[in-house]
Amino acid sequence: MPEGDTLRRTAQRLHQALAGDPLERVDLRWGSLDGAALVGSRTLEVVSHGKRLLHRVEGGWTIHSHLRMEGQWRVEGLDSPQGRRALANPQTRAVLDGTRWRAVGLRLGELDLVRTRDEATLVGHLGPDVLGDPLDLDEVVHRLEGDPRPIAEALLDQRVVSGIGTFWASEILFVRRVHPWRPARDVGADELSQIISRVARLMQRAVVTGVQGSTGETRRGHESYVHARSGRPCRRCGDTIRVAMAGRAGQERTIFSCPTCQGGLAPTDDGRRQAPLGPRGRR
Ligand SMILES: [Zn+2]
Secondary structure (H helix, E strand, O other), X not given: OOOHHHHHHHHHHHHHHHEOOEOOEEEEOOOOOOOHHHOOXXXXXXXXXXXXXXXXXXXXXXEEEEOOOOOEEEEEEOOOHHHHHHHHOOOEEEEEEOOXXXXXXXXXXXXXXXXXXXXXXXXXXXXXXXXXXXXXXXXXXXXXXXXXXXXXXXXXXXXXXXOOOHHHHHHHHHHOOOOOOOEHHHOOHXXXXXXXHHHHHHHHHHHHHOOOOOOOOOOOOOOOOOOOOXXXXXXXXXXXXXXXXXXXXXXXXXXXXXXXXXXXXXXXXOOOOOOOOOOOOOO
């Protein structure tokens, strides 16, 4: 699932392609949404908040989208073959043409058209954006300090802090050597502050480089310390990386960790052998 760094890059790409230009086509293939009122209005800006995109258009309109698991925005040349094919693609949920570029939203998880002044009805429940400039670190730490849930689960809750998904949750807890199932309220304000400020820096770097990685390595298969590496040796201590679930029944998410570096197995982990994950190769 795309995380905050991917969404920020997507917003930047859409902004570069469309900002300042009038929209010549607003084709929203989502329920009864009708973008006709936006045609001829200029795109003011495209920004991300956590895992959501806000495309603000002159006249006080915002197109909001959420990629969820498989969504994607692409930018194509208006008259390119890919741009033309996108119109007929059954997975296309939105087509926004500027004067030079066509933005195509594929397999989107959510699509809304709201008055810009009403954006809070869509994103107001979310916690501070981990990529916020400035990041409201005190507020995020305050929210985590009182949270009885495992720290991994709290970090993944977009109402606490928005933008962190399973990649960054696993990686930052490894980097900080924190047990993912320790209650957030027992972690301590200083460590919580370190966790959030460090993951924000790593994600900012990922926005710049385009590589979702925490190790500083850009070679494919070497970007993570623990994420997707269960059954493989820890890059720090050599113990075997484990995977376990965090979150409530029905909403569980995978968390990877090193039992030696991070203080033991998950409460639900019986320690049985876990086979390395599939086809992505030897890591
Ligand atoms: Zn280790």
